[in-house]
Amino acid sequence: MRPFVYEQPTDISTAVAIASRFATDDDQPTRANAQFIAGGTNLADYMKLGVAEPNHLLDLNQLKEAALRQIQVTDGGIRFGALVRMGEAADHAEVNRRYPVIADSLRLAASGQIRNMASLAGNVLQRTRCEYFRETSWQCNKRVPGSGCAAMDGFNRQHAVLGVSDACIATYHGDFAQALIALDAVVHAEGGHGARKIPFAKLHRQPRDTPHVETDLAAEEIITAIEVPAIPWARRSLYLKIRDRESYAFALASAAVALDLDGETVREARIALGGVATVPWRAGAAEEALQGKKLDEASAGAAADAAFAGAHPRQHNAFKIELGKRTLVRALLETRDMKV
Amino acid sequence: MDAAAPRPKENQGEPLPRVDARLKVTGQAHYPADLPTANLAYGALATSRIAKGRVTKLRLDDARAVPGLLDIVTYGDMDKVDKPKFGNSGATSIGPLHDRTIFHDGQIIALAVAETFEAAEEAAQLIRAEYEEEKPTASFDSPGTKTVAAAGKSPMFKEDVKAGDFDAAFAAAAVKIDQRYSTPTQHHNPIELFSTTAYWQGDQLVVHEPSQNVTGWKVELARQLKMDPANVRIVSPFIGGAFGSKGPMTPRTAIVAVAAKRLGRPVRCVTSRMQAFGTQTYRAETRHRIRIGAGKDGRITAFAHEGWEVTSRPDLYVVGGTSATGRMYGYGSVLTHVSLVQADRNTPGYMRSPPETPYVYALENAMDEMAVALGMDPVEFRRINEPKTEPIGKKPFSSRSLIQCYDQAAAAFGWAKRDPKVGAMRDGDWLVGMGCATAIYPSAVAPCAARVRLTSDGEVRVQCGSHEIGTGIRTVAGQMASERLGVAIDKISVEMGDSGLPPAPVSGGSISTASVCSAVLKACDAIRSKLFAAATAEGSPLAGSHNEEFDLADGKIVAKSGASAKVEDVMKIMQVGAIEEYAEFAPKGATPEALKKLYAGTPEFHGGEQDEDSVKYAFGAEFVEVRINRYTREIRVPRIVGAFAAGRIMNTRTARSQLMGGMIWGIGQALHEATEVDRRYARYVNRDLQDYLVPVNADIKDLQVILVPEVDHAVNPAGVKGLGELGNVGTAAAVASAVYHATGKRIRDLPIRIEQLLA
Amino acid sequence: MSQPSALSTNGLSRRKFMAGTVSAAAAAPLLASRAEATAPAAAQPKLRQPVITSLRINKQAYELSLDARTSLLDALRDHIGLTGTKKGCDHGQCGACTVLVDGKRVLSCLSFAVMNDGKDVTTIEGLASTDGKLHPMQQAFIDHDAFQCGYCTPGQIMSGIGCVNEGHAESENDIREYMSGNICRCAAYPNIVAAILQARGETKGA
Helix, strand or coil: CCCCEEECECCHHHHHHHHHHHCCCCCCHHHCCEEEECCCCCHHHHHHCCCCCCCEEEEHHHCCCHHHHCEEEECCEEEEECCCEHHHHHHCHHHHHHCHHHHHHHHCCCCHHHHHHCEHHHHHCCCCCCHHHHCCCCCCCCCCCCCCCCCCCCCCCCCCCECCCCCCCCCCCCCHHHHHHHCCCEEEEEECCEEEEEEHHHHECCCCCCCCCCECCCCCCEEEEEEEECCHHHHCEEEEEECCCCCCCCCCEEEEEEEEEECCEEEEEEEEEECCECCCEECHHHHHHHCCCECCHHHHHHHHHHHCCCCCCCCCCCHHHHHHHHHHHHHHHHHHCCCC | CCCCCCCCCCCECCCCCCCCHHHHHHCCCCCHHHCCCCCCEEEEEEECCCCCEEEEEEECHHHHCCCCEEEEECCCCCCCCCCCCCCCCECCCCCCCCCCEECCCCCEEEEEEECCHHHHHHHHHHCEEEEEECCCCCCCCCCCCEEEECCCCECCECCCCEECCHHHHHHHCCEEEEEEEEECCECCCCCCCCEEEEEEECCEEEEECCCCCHHHHHHHHHHHCCCCHHHEEEECCCCCCCCCCCCCECCHHHHHHHHHHHHCCCEEEECCHHHHHHHCCCECCEEEEEEEEECCCCCEEEEEEEEEEEECCCCCCCCCCHHHHCCCCCCCCEEEEEEEEECCCCCCCCCCCCCHHHHHHHHHHHHHHHHHHHCCCHHHHHHHCCCCECCCCCCEECCCCHHHHHHHHHHHHCHHHCCCCCCCEEECCEEEEEEEEEEEEECEECCEEEEEEEECCCCEEEECECCCCCCCHHHHHHHHHHHHHCCCHHHEEEECCECCCCECCCCCCCCHHHHHHHHHHHHHHHHHHHHHHHHHCCCCCCCCCCHHHEEEECCEEEECCCCEEEHHHHHHHHCCCEEEEEEEECCCCCCCCHHHHHHCCCCCCEECCCCCCCECEEEEEEEEEEEEECCCCCEEEEEEEEEEECECECCHHHHHHHHHHHHHHHHHHHHCCCCCEECCCCEECCCCCCCCCCCCHHHCCEEEEEECCCCCCCCCCCCECCCCCHHHCCHHHHHHHHHHHHHCCCCCECCCCHHHHHC | CCCCCCECCCCEECCCECCCCCCCCCCCECCCCCHHHCCCCCCCCCCCCCEEEEEEECCEEEEEEECCCCEHHHHHHHHHCCCCCCCCCCCCCCCCCEEEECCEEEEHHHCEHHHHCCEEEECHHHCCCCCCCCCHHHHHHHHCCCCCCCCCHHHHHHHHHHHHHCCCCCCHHHHHHHCCCCCCCCCCHHHHHHHHHHHHHHHHHC
């Protein structure tokens, strides 16, 4: 690991100011001289591996703004402070009651210890676990822009089939983000140009020809909160995660589903897919395919086909198309059958 | 009693808690990298990113500039040291710093040593190598492999066993199958990281390193360093899981020893999880072709097992499981052949039930296919083919309780409720399948020495250079002494894991309990003889009685007649405060050099298939239930039952735990574990516990172990068959059979994964 | 919510820096103030400058001079000599390094020690009472043979206590799921579940 200067800003504006001081114009947050740390479960790992090499590590855990650590339930929905830990949010009674899909997505992620450490904002910003990205001896366009992609024709069983490019097929492995994108969450951020709101769907960027550009955030920008709008029918929602073993593994495929049903007919569906895409993935085509339809195995199957219409498989991950479809079908039917 | 401590049945010892349990739950058990060491310097390895070629240049300037860097050991620095040798004590013949040739991915190219761990790591990451790269050969089917016959290439694998005329019998068989199976590369991944700590005291070298073979390592390390073995000490008091990975010493040990010598201070190098994949051994990738022919009555008339195994360029490691599969059932004729396929890979090695895990997987998966082909219940099919003698040398089995294992496990599992029709069993959205398979493991034993001391106040110390890798060997060795000397277990201390102790064989091949307990038994019996002789001498309390009529209990010598004398009093007569006996045990059939070879770290193995009088195996039967989601096809194992017979069970608690662990390993073999190779570069891809999956707690639900009573006086004086490796043999085949039963899909390539069941 | 302690006026926590290059860390219990080594609050930290970190470990105060890169795990093992906490992967993939920080189970390998300044850390060495009486979870692990090699055991025990205190040990399935971050390669899983069930009641009260 490269040495770094450790600092503990105590308010958001100071944190932003320090980060700005070390940032250059073309800095991506993941390549900046100064980087933020909260739980450390992703960044500390990547610093040990030499993937992340900040000169300054800005510990956000001493920030004094109380809202950063709070979950606020309002008429308008629910607001998660950025420093709330995953475990706390997963166990929060109102989160479980109003948004089962959020609670599930948190509970099925990582391990008890990691959920106690990882902040919600850090979790949504977690970087891919692509084996070729993790180890610095491989070529990787995300880690070293322009160096090539060893995963493309390598062992790519884990890799994405949606949102891929010729430069990168690394999967976005997070779970929580799938629930957030399905529910139209909004991210609050503060940076050098003040505070702003980012629709969750705009937070992450598909790799295209710049896979090292992972988010819309500027190098000095800090996520302060994540807001989920009130969706009364989101009580009929769940997160289904399919993996090789029962727990403590990344999704091979997952689905976040929320349904507004009129009897068995779909008024509105919200669908996001995990484990199969390069970024949190809202399956808009599948949602449209279901609208106004009676939800059964056939219509669910048609929606799943629509969701994967643009999929691009590689040698070892072609099965994810079929698995992803089946995961969505199962998730839709299980959501339909929920006792709400 | 609770599940962890089964009530002992005939020929089974008490489920005493482990003697080192308190140390382990309080953090006071010191594994080698925990041992306090003053003035320690930290080492970190730099490894190759190519699999074949040469290092043309190493750029060390950036690394040397790291504050706190003390030294870099690399090419040229090992020239005065001999290269490693490949064998039971040496993982490979590759001396990574002796030669700039790169034989495999992850080969050591330098060791950075610094004042702190952080500085050493930083420096190691800054070492830059330039290579002359060649196109490597990754595995089977890659261009450039070289195939050689395995027979005779390893002392453990002398020949391709055969019997009768296979070709004629197979041609004539009414029902037959001809199928191919495969198993992947797997790494042991014990949770303890591999580490070496070395320091010099004058010309004496002390090494703290987790080891299953301290005596073998002492001798091999002394050879490499051109030292007298008496000046080398390997210390390994606790070992954080081994599974074969800590059996042979790797080249790192000598490199760290050299670094410590150059610096004149202790050096500790803890290998990272990633680096372990290339610097340690692993389970070789294997392929199998099995042909079975049988009559319509289900009697097998022809059995052929051909195996292919990947190994490295320089070393011919043999997996070679045909000596067991060729003797498993009463086949009419047997044909076997094992081939080694050399590629640009690191040298494989022993991993829990090294030959049996892959080879019995193939055999038992084929047996299930054959039962299906015959339209026969798979348990019945095995019952029909139960042999009187083994088919190769027509020797009897010293004991064989396979059918009892099947009967008891089947009853506990509820096999009778299985609907044999494929896909017939369902629970909601879950397809249910049930399958079974045989477990077998050779019961071997090796020479072993032990020192036992009984003091007049009833304290016992047992010393033996064996290794506590989690098997419970400390506990059962103590139990043996407790039983023979009539002393409570809490008065017994057991010292192990130090090459300064009386030598024991490698803790591998499931030989430890048999070998160590036989040596401890012999030492205890020598103490008994001395005591009994003294007690019956003229003028002593039990004068006139005969030795064989005595026992020791509660600090007393007790005669059959009921007369007794205190050990303390007899020692007074003897004018001693303690009796200490050093025993050397050599198994039946041992050569005249057997004990000398024990001290040289190259012990002979006896038993298994090697004895003249009989073949010696432990057997078991495993039954599993799988559930497969009808949509998403993930496979779960909610229930597994295993029944095992392994001669005398020293301690039902530790025996059950080992078998349970083995069965869970089997589930991992079936569904999770595989080291993936990037075939373009012959490099491992998933080199960590994030991507190399092993079972976690949530994968295991209802698990039952049945210890089937068995008495076998022929195996060794202790009557013990090893069982540390038995539990994970056959499991993967039982899972594969259950998956077939649930889905109609016969998966022949491990691990069985979702993608194989989606189509 | 109370404000974090040690606030200064410049928006930065008042860190303490030690002059000089990397040195073998001082690992003594806090006996005397190290005020003489404390730089003024406004001083800018420098690369490779050791950071003074105060930790309360098993109810004992320690003040350490650490390379900022030092993980909490390495601080415990290499700087304080508490080697009961184990390194199994160093990347948050095995759970062997689990300790309690302010009562919550966390992975000490993924936490820089300096980020734990002022916190309460409990390790396996801090569980048994001074008279040698084992914590109920330790005793339950012995009773149910919930380990073989013992290497993952300290992490399992700390995680088991954390799991019970979080309220996630209500059923066997709960325990299995919430203990899945602790890999036991010897695979003592069923025995670990039995041990946590046994110790659950007493642990809650402990």
